[in-house]
Amino acid sequence: MTAFWTQFAISFAAIGLMIALAAWAKIARPQPALTPDQARKLISLDFSGLDLDLVWMADDGHGAIARRGxxxxxxxxxxxxxxxxxxxxxxxxQVEAKAGQVRLNLNEFDAPKAQFAVSGAWPPSVLQGAA
Amino acid sequence: MRPSFDPVTLAVPLFILTIVLEIVLARFGKVKAVYEPKDTAMSLLMGLGSSVAGLLTGGLILAATIWVYQYRLFTIPMNAWWAWVAILFAEDLAYYGFHRFSYERRLWWAAHVNHHSSQHYNLATALRQSWTGGINGAWVMWLPLSLLGFPPAMILIQKGISLVYQFWIHTEAVKRMPAWFEAVFNTPSHHRVHHARNPRYLDRNYGGILIIWDKMFGTFQPELDVEPVRYGIVKNLGGFNLLRVAFHEWVGMGKDLLSAKSVREAAGYVFGAPGWSPDGSRQTSDMIRKQWQDTQTAEPAKTDPAAV
Known part of the structure; x- marks a missing residue:
């Protein structure tokens, strides 16, 4: 058992080093701001068959919302x-925008919240008329 | 519980070195690999946690294996070369069965899903192992090997060899292996398909070391250059939290059980396909694939070479 915990401790330290190495390498996917077409495509992949003409883009381009009824x-x-x-x-x-952010509690264990950058009025008028 | 010769323990330094190598080579543009630090942390910590979880349930699994071995049909010698050839095939077939059932029954998917919840595919993803694989009974798939007469230690060693083999195929750095190798063995290309969430690729390529089982049982799908793989699960995780990664499907299943209005519904939530719901409002893999196929039929896809 001692050998196991020794290996566990060494592995834990090695994990720390590998995470640091991954951060140093900066080899995550580049994440430029999405265009409306790109956002529409990404949403369509998960909600296929839906008409997504009206899409609101987050202020930083790293999120989007489409309305369907x-x-x-x-x-x-x-x-x-x-x-x-x-x-x-x-x-x-009904969520309020605070400090340029809309934070929505999703009440899901696997996705507790979603966050969007906003600069204009909330909720966005482009979606309000989409019902 | 581990045998005195444990391939996985011996391979840990290799795991670490090759992950370091993959990151460094990708940093300098020599190989294709994408590492997001938080995602990498989740994968590696899941791997570390699974070794602890294995301690808690390993004794039970070993006891069951030894108990079944008492009633073995044959006595297969551990020191015969042919016995190792036989167990390569037998264990890999057992793995295929376990792996396939892990996608077809939610009780088993709940333990396996975290291996697929990364939206990345790299050597660290290989170590994103389950913490709950020992408690859902999926290990019964290997008990027939004991009944056949393979010694328990031999089974454990072969399971370890299979796990070590499957480490190296979790990479985008290798595009294709030679055709003869791709025809027989599980490869990075075949396994990328297995980790995909594209409807075409869902629930395919379950093989461990060998890909022949998928070809025999109709679950093989080659990777197509015209359809790049999108990694992850149908409903991707919304954050990086180790406990959520480890237990999200169990929590989801528990919530569904609490909402069940009959024994039939409860059974469906536990033993039905992942995505099953009484009213069909959620989607199983088969439903997603059917919807996609209908789309392809209505409008031949640019990505479908058969339609060109």
């Missing part, structure tokens, strides 16, 4: 990648 389709950044979720439009529209 009473639902909002969210695209938000996770590290150098993206995740999507679907929430009720009513829930989203």
């Amino acid at each position: 009473d639902q909002a389709l969210l695209l938000f950044a996770v590290g150098d990648s993206y995740a999507t979720r679907c929430v009720a439009w009513r829930t989203l529209s």
Whole structure:
């Protein structure tokens, strides 16, 4: 058992070094601001068959929201990648923007919150008229 | 519980060195590899945690293996060369069965999903191992090997060899192996398909060391240059939290069980396909693939070489 924990401790230290090396290497995916077409494509991959003409882009280009009737389709950044979720439009529209950010509690264990950079009015008018 | 000769323990320095090498070579543009630091941390810590989890359940699994071995049909000698050839095939077939069921039944998927929840594919992803694989009973797939007469130590060693083999195939640095190798063995190309979330690639290429089982049982899908792999799961994780990575599907299953209105619904949530729901409002892999195939039929895809 001592040998196991010795190996565990050495492995833990090695993990720290590998994470530091990965950070130093800067070889994550480049994440330029998304264009509306790119955002629409990413949302469509997870919600296929839906009409996504109206898409609101986050101020920093690292997120987007499409509205589908009473639902909002969210695209938000996770590290150098993206995740999507679907929430009720009513829930989203009632969230307040603070300090240029909209933080939405998703109440999901695997995705507790989504965050979007906003500069204009919230909820965005482009989506309000999309129902 | 580990045998005195444990291929996985012996391979740990190799794991570390090759991950370092992959990162450094990618840094200088020599190989293709993408590492996001937080994602890398999740993968490596899952690997470390799985070794502790293995301690907790290893004794039970070994006891079951030894118990079944008492009733063996044959006595297979551990020191015969042919026995090692036989167990290569037998263990790999057991692995295929375990792996396939891990996608077809949510109880097993709950333990396996975290190996697939990274949106990256690199050598660190290989170590993103389950913490809960020992508690859902998936290990019963290897018990027939004991019944056949393979000694428990031999089974454990071969399982370790298979795990070590499967480490190197988690990379984008290797595009294709020679055709003869791709035809018989699991390779980086075949396994990239396995880690994909593209509808075309979902639930394919379950093989461990050999890819022949997928070809025999109709689950083989080659990687197509016209359709780049998108890694991850159908519903990607929304953050980097180790406990959420390890347990999210278990929590989801628990919530569903609490909402079940009948025994049938409860059974469906546990033993049904991942994505099963009583009203069909969620999507299983088969439903996603069917929807995609319908789209392809209606509008031949630019990405479908068969349609060109």
